[in-house]
Amino acid sequence: MTTTIGLEIHVQLATRTKMFCGCSTTFGDEPNTHVCPVCLGLPGALPTLNAEAVHLAITLAMALGCEVHEVSEFSRKNYFYPDLPKSYQITQFDRPIATVGSVPIVTERGARSIRLTRAHIEEDAGKSMHVADITLGGETLVDFNRCGMPLIEIVTEPDMQSGDEAYEFLRNLRRLVRWLGVSSGDMEKGAMRCDVNVSVSPDPALRGTKVEIKNLNSFRSVKRAIDYEEQRQAQCLGGGTSIVSETRHFDEVQGTTTVMRSKEASNDYRYFPEPDLPLLQLDSTELESLRAQMPELPWEMQSRFERDLGLSPYDAALLTEERSTAEFFQQTIALYNNPKKAASYMGTEVARLLNERGKTLSETQLTPAALAGLLTMVENNTISNTASKDVLPLLVDTGVTPAEAVKNLGLEQVSDASAIKDYACEVIAENATQVEQFKSGKEAVLGFLVGQLMKKSKGKANPKLAGEVLRTLLKS
């Protein structure tokens, strides 16, 4: 059985105001507080295009490698629903702002590119809330705060073959939208939504019947729904039942899909060009300047980190998950020229502290200069690696310089051979058994003796030097 998967993703553009009016896009406020005649579709009101939304849409489309069209057109998509106050949605149909494009993904099957069909701008509908409580005014209430929010809809080619691939595609797309600042990518807040088309066919050369799945509220749901649907369709086909072209609803609790409506009963949306908005004409010089401002993309940076800096795939992925982290890392290695060490330190010690504090890097006091300074001190043996773990929390929480922190904590590493010799003599005197073992050839005991020395020095002794001094004394 061959599975074919295509996605339709709605990404909410991170503008300050809605797509066609001046209302705020703030999420989570009292229902119907961010509304006006335009987004409520009151008689006589007219839409005006939000230039910021267009700007963000172009930025994302360019990053997706799309062809961005200098002329595109808005259309009306007509249907009746209580959360659609004009009875039509302003969207793009015949002439979208962008076509083609691709997103790279890496799964167990290796690196691939998922092709995109198109990307277009549209407005969101309001939110229907079904309430059982009759005292709240009946069965259905509508919040129009979301109505008119700017969206970009991205449609993929049917290029994915498993739930894992779809999951990976979405993860990478979310990383990109956050990276570019075009969206929060937050699926829980509805800033990213996804419909899935799945078809299963016994013949790899033939495409099966397409089934659409809706109500997918997380990346995990997308994967679960696809996995379930793959099985269900394969079972149907195996049992001689044919697949019906229909829209199915994913049940989060059961992990199953159920029929919502058949495709035959689907709406005729009677699309036609939106007469209230002129053709969207983009200035070619403006497009060029947007292209010039395009930052290095996360997947480009990730492979550069592996290729040019020799980072492990794990570290490269971790550091390019967020643009601020990647920038922090780049600034750090500009001051401390050991990318692999910096990467692993960020991936372990720094990550652990952030995790404990429940903060992101930018929410702490840590600066690239401080981290580079700390790593340099370890490198120069000014402090031990162990001692650095005591210094880091100060840098993270208070913003003092590494030098100040080391001084405050009294952690300068002792690299003075005579001081270390005193500790070494004491250790030899107090651990006769281990000294005997060493002398009889059990060299591994040296580690224990170094540990004892470090304890005496309260961790300040240079461990490498301590080992050398002990060995010399023991061998003499």
Add this chain to the structure above:
Amino acid sequence: MSSKLPHTLEQYRHAVHAHELSAEEYLDETRQCIEHGDPQVRAFLHLRLDAARSDAQATNPLSPLAGAPIAIKDNIMVAGERCTCGSQILEHYVAPYSATAVVSLLAAGAVIPGKTNCDEFAMGSSTENSAFFPTHNPADLTRVPGGSSGGSAAAVAAGFALGAIGSDTGGSVRQPAAFCGVVGFKPTYGLVSRYGLVAFGSSLDCIGPITRTVRDAAIMMNIMAVHDPKDATSVKRPHVDFEATLQPTLTGKRVGIIRELQRLDVQPEIAAAMEAARKAAVRSGASIVDVSLPHILSALPVYYIIAPAECSANLGRFDGVRYGLHVDGRNMTETYSRTRNAGFGTEVKRRILIGAFVLSAGYYDAYYKKATSVRQLITDELEQALQSADVLLTPTTPTTAFRIGAVTDPLEMYKADVFTIPADLAGVPAISFPAGKDAAGLPIGLQLMGPRWSDADVLSSANVIFTALGGES
């Protein structure tokens, strides 16, 4: 109204600026006139005469309109006033904001005596499609005032207001102006903001003035022709003073006569008025040119595809969910259907159905798409004709005002717009001005059209012919 009182906006403005008349005094006269005449004419759906009087008291006498009463068609928003669009579905709807054109008029010192009757959602040519009552033509109360802005035209003709605004989608300002014997101007699409005008055919709708003289239309255009960032189809243009650019003659102007329209059947007195206007134009220094627009007669069918298509989407919002009439059903679909069935009149339903049909899958290409390409063809032909002529002269209507109830076939009614529709399809400015009367004493209107953005020129040329035919300058 006593004869010493100003008859035009221009005279009124002069009298108030010269302190010979106060806005309150004039409004009191207007009130008497309305209270005496409107029970017969029925131009207004809602009056606000007490509020208008306090507004008049508060106006600056030196403002451009200085408290002049201007009536507003009831499909244009005036904050705090009802806006019914002549429809049951919005019978109790109160506008939460004012249309941009209304804001401009109020800022210029206009006072609003009331909202005028119209065909439901501006769909009609007689104001008989108002859900509330028909308006009567002040020239003959047994006749229609035309439509859809029939209330506005009747109000100006009857002396209930010095000017009015209406909306023109297929001739709805010009045709009633012709029937009532007043001036109606449809500006270039994009010159006056549509914000706050309840949409019928969005790519066609224009707000325009209805006045007693061409000069008064120019005065109102000076106030309403402002770029509006709230309307994406409003166009930023260099400032033009439409009144100051009125010229005394037509020297050097070429007046075009459209060959294909000459062949249409028109009432003999209207043909005679055309001839008189032609001669007056020549006397005023114009030359007459013959122009051909091979596809102009397709304008009517094209219009009756495009306007219904747009209206089918525009009127979808009246679903009883958020405002307006609501009739409960057993489920959502039935509630929609019952609400809309009870709220809309026959003509509106007919156009919504036509519109939904021409946009539906499988018919879109044959109807809507075809209509838009023929629309472009007509626009191109008109543009080309307007290279060999500066303005085009046509009758505004094939007949003078017909009797109330006389036209029952919708196709016959649609034909009343045959001369006015081309200007809407092409988005060009067009004006109807009074040009005499027929044997029954009913007003005749003639129309001038010009290229896009030649509004000042169209007003100026119309003013010359209008005054040459005996109109007030």
